Amino acid sequence: MRKYLFTLLFLSKSVMFATDSDLGSKIPDLKLKLLNGQKITIHELLKDGPLMIDFWATWCKPCKKVMKYLDQYHQDYADQGFKVLMINQDTPRSLGKVKSYIRSQNHQFFVGLDPNQKIAQKLNGMVMPTLILIDKGGEIKWRHQGFIPGEEIEIEKQIKLILESQASES
Amino acid sequence: MKKIILCLTICSVLVANDIDFNAALTANYGDSYDFYSYSENRLDLNFFYNDLQGWVQYEYSNPPDVGFPINDIRKFRIEYTLDDFTIKFGDIYEFWGRGLVLNQFDDQITNYDNGTRGLFVGYSNGPLSASHLNGNSNVWLFGSDLRKPYYNNSHNMSGNQIQYEWKSLSLGLTQIQSNEVHQKLFGDDAYVNHKMKGIYGSWLATNIDLFIEYVDKISTEKTDFFQEVAHDSLKKGHGIYGNLNLYLGSWGLSTEYKRYAFDKSHSDFTADDYGNRIELQMMPTLGKEQNSTLLGRVSHNYNFNDERGVQVELNGSLFNRFSVSAQYSHLSRNKDWKSLNPLDWVDKSLDTYLPSSNPSALPYWENYEEISGFILGDNLYFKLGHGSNQEVFKTMRYFDGTQISTIFTESWVKDTTDFYGNMVIDSTMTIDTSFSDPFEVVAKMWQVAKSFTIPMELNYTFDNGYNFGVGFQYQERTKKNISKGNAISYSNSDSSWILINPENPDSSFETHDTQFSLNGEKVNTQYNRMIYVTLSKAPRWSFTITQDWANAFDGPTTVDPYYNPLEALIFGDLKYFTGDRNPTDPPPFIQKKWVSAELAYNLTSSQRISIMYGSIQGGLFCSNGICRLIAPFNDGIKFSYSAIF
Numbered sequence: 137m138r139k140y141l142f143t144l145l146f147l148s149k150s151v152m153f154a155t156d157s158d159l160g161s162k163i164p165d166l167k168l169k170l171l172n173g174q175k176i177t178i179h180e181l182l183k184d185g186p187l188m189i190d191f192w193a194t195w196c197k198p199c200k201k202v203m204k205y206l207d208q209y210h211q212d213y214a215d216q217g218f219k220v221l222m223i224n225q226d227t228p229r230s231l232g233k234v235k236s237y238i239r240s241q242n243h244q245f246f247v248g249l250d251p252n253q254k255i256a257q258k259l260n261g262m263v264m265p266t267l268i269l270i271d272k273g274g275e276i277k278w279r280h281q282g283f284i285p286g287e288e289i290e291i292e293k294q295i296k297l298i299l300e301s302q303a304s305e306s
Numbered sequence: 307m308k309k310i311i312l313c314l315t316i317c318s319v320l321v322a323n324d325i326d327f328n329a330a331l332t333a334n335y336g337d338s339y340d341f342y343s344y345s346e347n348r349l350d351l352n353f354f355y356n357d358l359q360g361w362v363q364y365e366y367s368n369p370p371d372v373g374f375p376i377n378d379i380r381k382f383r384i385e386y387t388l389d390d391f392t393i394k395f396g397d398i399y400e401f402w403g404r405g406l407v408l409n410q411f412d413d414q415i416t417n418y419d420n421g422t423r424g425l426f427v428g429y430s431n432g433p434l435s436a437s438h439l440n441g442n443s444n445v446w447l448f449g450s451d452l453r454k455p456y457y458n459n460s461h462n463m464s465g466n467q468i469q470y471e472w473k474s475l476s477l478g479l480t481q482i483q484s485n486e487v488h489q490k491l492f493g494d495d496a497y498v499n500h501k502m503k504g505i506y507g508s509w510l511a512t513n514i515d516l517f518i519e520y521v522d523k524i525s526t527e528k529t530d531f532f533q534e535v536a537h538d539s540l541k542k543g544h545g546i547y548g549n550l551n552l553y554l555g556s557w558g559l560s561t562e563y564k565r566y567a568f569d570k571s572h573s574d575f576t577a578d579d580y581g582n583r584i585e586l587q588m589m590p591t592l593g594k595e596q597n598s599t600l601l602g603r604v605s606h607n608y609n610f611n612d613e614r615g616v617q618v619e620l621n622g623s624l625f626n627r628f629s630v631s632a633q634y635s636h637l638s639r640n641k642d643w644k645s646l647n648p649l650d651w652v653d654k655s656l657d658t659y660l661p662s663s664n665p666s667a668l669p670y671w672e673n674y675e676e677i678s679g680f681i682l683g684d685n686l687y688f689k690l691g692h693g694s695n696q697e698v699f700k701t702m703r704y705f706d707g708t709q710i711s712t713i714f715t716e717s718w719v720k721d722t723t724d725f726y727g728n729m730v731i732d733s734t735m736t737i738d739t740s741f742s743d744p745f746e747v748v749a750k751m752w753q754v755a756k757s758f759t760i761p762m763e764l765n766y767t768f769d770n771g772y773n774f775g776v777g778f779q780y781q782e783r784t785k786k787n788i789s790k791g792n793a794i795s796y797s798n799s800d801s802s803w804i805l806i807n808p809e810n811p812d813s814s815f816e817t818h819d820t821q822f823s824l825n826g827e828k829v830n831t832q833y834n835r836m837i838y839v840t841l842s843k844a845p846r847w848s849f850t851i852t853q854d855w856a857n858a859f860d861g862p863t864t865v866d867p868y869y870n871p872l873e874a875l876i877f878g879d880l881k882y883f884t885g886d887r888n889p890t891d892p893p894p895f896i897q898k899k900w901v902s903a904e905l906a907y908n909l910t911s912s913q914r915i916s917i918m919y920g921s922i923q924g925g926l927f928c929s930n931g932i933c934r935l936i937a938p939f940n941d942g943i944k945f946s947y948s949a950i951f
Contacts, residue, residue: 161326161327161328162326162354164326164354164359172510173471173474173476173510193595194595195595195596195597196597197597197689200629200678201687204680226595227405227409227411227588228404228405228409228588228589228590228591229590229591229593229595230595231404231590232404232517232549232551232560232562232590233560233619233621235515235551235553235558235560236551236553236558236559236560236619236621237558237621237631239553239556239557239558239621240556240557240558240621240622240623240629240631241556241621241623241629242556242623242626251401251409252399252400252401252409252410252411253399253411254399254401257350257352257361257399258352258359258361259328259352260328260329260330260350260352260950262330263948263950266950276328278911279911279912279950279951280845280911280912281912281914281948281950282906282908282914284773284842284843284844284845284848285687285765285767285773285775285842285844286767286771286772286773286842286843286844286845287844287845289771289844290844290845290911
């Protein structure tokens, strides 16, 4: 009985705790290595505008579905400083195929490597896909786990919202 | 002490204004008709304060899906960065090269956790980086129980890495030393010292990149009674991994080669085979990481101690719309083997660096092809794949050579003997020993499985946000013991193979004995099918019904112990709802089928809840090269909740 009560308590606390209004914490300035060998920090990617981070792996089916849209948004809103950073979590088992896959799809977004989930663990991206939208000031504005086809509309809506708010501030 | 750490962490995070934090919460609960129950709750809390970072993972699980019950801080880590230096204290997960020396992770599904609790010091300045790691790694491995680990190997380890990058080249040196307390099958623990030295290098260019890693390993064991002084050399080994990628336009070709030779055997390694590769080494497997359920169930159980192989994968796009991929890999043990008798095996080195196709080297082949993409104005997503594989699981005998039979010829010779003056007629038997001409003996028996699988998926998204998806997976599988030759048994007294037809050594046989059966009856081919139908409305909910069929098993026939209403609904059995069925005595037509329904609902963009009801077939699940047999889940409910904030 104790375990059920604990689960219930855990859930009720978290439902109260985890409303969208809790968003707004700053993204830490984590270092990561890109697929092309370049080393970069998250704050460096935020210099020109907002950033969308997504966690993915070559074997993750919904990740591949959402990637198509994220690459499109990366290109469509690049002139407003928006970028997409795809953090790859392939282990050594499939790490050698990541670049081959990205090149074959002609994706233009940034691809970071996180083979033992150091970054994913710090940003709570262990569930794939997990989307994190960050404004230019480094504040987390939106998080989302999983992908149901059709959600790309909501993703684009959130990107537009952050870009509009950035434009009105400047 | 741990609870104080947790309280302090939570209080400081909540009180301090300039601390940034994030957290993730997962709660999983399951209960089935046949007592498969679990309750897992985990809270991950990360905080960031200037150059200080911290992580605490608290878990209350009693019992967990796999592992041991816990109500405590499971993991923690403090990190401090000062200029070019980083110091970490707590549970550390590092990854060097491609993992031939060190690759640490915590995989909850396979319950594999090879992290180190200790200290990490790192330095990084421009092209130069160096790190030192030391502490204790306590790794639990499964025995016969599918949910609770049995074997425990603990490593008191220290390691160092240095890496230098120059333009598109990089070079790294690694070293690890570990004192292991190794749990054996029976008897006292073994105390083993492992030393590894590794080197890796990479080159990145526009249309080509290359990575190579090599590790050399030696282990010694404390063999004296008091375990104070040294040590007989136990095992020596090495590992090589290479990856060459070529790119041309929208096509990429990935080629990989591996040779891991930390031990050798013609059969599986057990807990008594120690001193070889250690749990901190998690290397590339050179197999396809499958994402279809049926292909996942026929995954190869990779051998990190004794396996070599090649893998080629081509990825490309057609008409800038469709993704295409084709993969092939071939793996085997490092040696061919010959059984001089059923217990005494000798190895023979392979002539090339490539894997062997000889059944005695336990070869494995797989290939997978897939095309996927969007059509009909990007509203319809489709995926069609084809996978096949073939694997020799084990060899029971494998002899191929010449043998000479000893021929005993009896002859009686008439003789006369003078017996006190009387001539007695007598006869004497003489035995002449001669040898036959050499003749060929073949005594082979191995177990092989073959399968082909077709996964397909269709998803149509309507303009109003609804999405309808159908997926279907079809699989044909054979698994049989193959015997061939002219001998099947061995005589220890004669030290020779016994011909099935001694009069005619040339007469040979070949039999194929299927390993699949249903209720005791042999079945040649196992057919597995899985269909799932999904209806979803973005961004709120998705509902999926899944049905899984099998016609035979390579073990005892599974029995569905309970007839649940979902099964009755799916099979349109009105008698169930009119009370004419006894749920505890399920009708035959629901056997060998597993039906489940799952509803997932996004409470907010960062909170998700899902409820599953029904049955799930057990089977092999592999991740990161670690495979775990999952027990079936019969007629129960699973509930999960996850949130990030």
